Amino acid sequence: MRANVKSIHQPKTSKGCKPTDNIAVECRAAKEQAGIHITQKLNRTNQSPQEQSWFTQNEVAEFRQELLKWYDHNHRVLPWRRTPHSKKREVDIAVADASRGADGGPVARGDGEAESAPSELPQQQFAYWVWVSEVMLQQTQVATVIPYFKRWVTKWPTVADLAAADIDTVNTLWAGLGYYRRARYLLDGARFVVEKLGGRFPRTATELVKIPGVGPYTSAAVASIAFGSPAAAVDGNVIRVVSRLRALPGDPTKLASTHAAMASELLDPERPGCYNQALMELGATVCRPVNPNCAACPVRGACRAAAEWEAYLAAGGAPDVEDAPRVTNYPGRKAVKEKREQTVAVTVLEVICTVQPHAAGGTAAGTGPPNGSSAKRKKQSLTPIPGTTTDVTAAAAVAAAAGMQPPPKRQRTMQDFALAAAARKQQQQQQADVATKRVVVTGETGAAADKGNPEAHGAEDQEPRRSEVVREAAASGGGRSDSGRGGAGAGGEAGGAGTSGGLDLEMLVARGARHYLLTMRPKDGLLAGLWEFPGAIIPTDAGSRAELDDDDDEADNDDVDVMSKPDPDSMGKNTLPTAVSAAAASTNANSSTERQRLSDALLRRLLGANIAFSGSGTAPAAAEAASSDVGAAQQPPQHTLCVLARHDMGKYVHVFSHIRQTNYIQRVTAVFHGDIITLERLTAATATATATAHGDAVAKITTGTTRVDSENPTRADIGSLNEDEDVVVSEVKGTAKDEIAESVPADAGADTGATGNGGSSSGGAKKGQGRGKKAAGAVVGKKQQQQQQQQGAAEAKAKAAESAPPARMWASRQQVEGSHLGLSSGVKKIFQQAVGASDAGSGRGGRAASKGGKGGANKAASARGK
DNA sequence: TTCCTGCAGT
């Protein structure tokens, strides 16, 4: 499977590439084998021609011939590959002709997607294509890479085109491929080639390897494939093949030099590019990790692993016994290391705007968003993105609600005013509730709305499903409506809130277009630079608590110990002393209540001081929320994000190669009395995705508020974050992170790191539980000012930069589910679980819906088994 | 679930 296949190549201009058939055929003889035993060879790291070898000369000659002959007839046709020696086309045509009778016409090439790289491609450009493909193929399967590669070379046909691109666009196109640093390496490498090498790729591996992001493997692949330079490319496929050829046991990671020596010995200097690709292709398609197809292997005559197997069978050995000497015993297995556990509280903030974009046009009042005109945004938000297959009815409803119908601006209707009034009423009600420490919000508001509004087709499909999901989650033990947190009071409150708004509010909930808050992850680390739903890492000691809190009480007596020891590794995430760690544990860090508290703190920080966030609050946090509102009351925010409902949507476990991440998903539905453009402006969320006419065209993501670079923040970066804080942060300078961490010990909630442990920035996991001084976003500035007085100015400034919120964006459902944003697969899964899968059919909404919702709930339930 | 593995940073 691994299948990293390389391209075929052969620029005619490069070293002669003789077709296999030209090679002498007679070396059929001696293959008795190089009886040299493994242990004898282990010491040698390079192959001087004279010295003992892993293969006899006859073996080498025959191996090359058979391998290349096989390749010439069986290679796959791939968009980055040239096949000048291919015998495959004739074979395919013959087969096609035979199968379709004597139909003469030109045989259409299979499915049309199997096309080689244009043979007229200039060598330098071909080298660029090879490079791109090789990087994409690292740890990624061919079938997955093909569409990405096609999009890539269409967008950036030459290295100069790529060098001129920006990282956001590159990331977006890369989204879904994984190992996202590769995208950055590609961009960095392209710029290096253009700026340092005059835009031309060197022709040898030793020179190519100097390009950033290009290592031993990639340099050899490009040198051999694009330029015919004799360098052996050793990837996972090659390692597997040669390990089996000589039956090398042991951890393959310890034998790198051996593999390199073997590959070099076998390398055909006449056709190095073809040889490299052939060996890798063999590993991908025949000498597979599991189920190797030895019967079809062109070089099994030289394979000791196969010989062992045959000998075993010949001796009467049973094929199915556990310890049979299978070919797949090679290469040996390397020790498996356990994945580290990570728990994240993810919040999908869903906002319904009461005002349509065109109705609020003037509100920007000169301080419009840095990027894109209002007009452009309006158009974008009113235009369904082609290519996305969301519920047609829902899309229609959304479009209608967004004011799509009348070409000319329509006056605000009575309904608009009614909705706005209802929202205001709701908002007042909730603020009052918060002030009195009462729990607002209901888990069933949406469902109620549906009943009252049968004409709201789109919502009809959504809301019942959500309720089901919630119930499922609750039933499974994986989650529950958060209203449970408040005990008995919540339900009653909910009913009040739901009905106090009256039918209009219900209509709004049912019909209003929804926007979802996304944030950009740190530039480094896991999923670097990608968009995600806001999330806070929950201290790991909470893991065990979580089991007790949300799942059945299967006493997993586990993680507590893990946590109490200071984290030794360099990530420096858990650097708190044990005492503090214990304190955190005592707060029951991963409970529904605590996750909600973390969520509120994070949202306040992300939303900034220009917008109030009401309706939050656990009992203890309510007071803080109230007080912070009071503090802000001296300069009351003009706008409020009024929470209508919170739903605990269970958990979703995402397994990375080295991390097992448990995401606790909470959906927060809120109403904003205003239009989306105003909301974007107030929250400084200036990134926007632009749909294009082409389904596969990639959106341009403009990030007005980029993550502030700790070393050199620009005035624009900071100003757009929060105008009120300009003075404080405008001259930020870098400072050692350690100092920051020390000087601001228990900064608690406001510093909740983004999901990315992101390693680096984010001050690491400040899990300090300074509840008392939890800082809401609106208060951060004051805090900073105080610190500025108490500490060195530079330090405070560094802190300000450190805590600057990441880039934010409001995205529609279509955008989230579409391919235009750089959303990783995990993020999309979380969205699906949070708001329900988009239906294929509109038919009885509830049906398809329950499938999706149930899936999520089941997943949450099964995850418990872990 | 298990398996796979290039490159850079350290």
Added chain:
DNA sequence: ACTGCGGGAA
């Protein structure tokens, strides 16, 4: 020499 970094197929 070791570790971080995704995702998909089997």
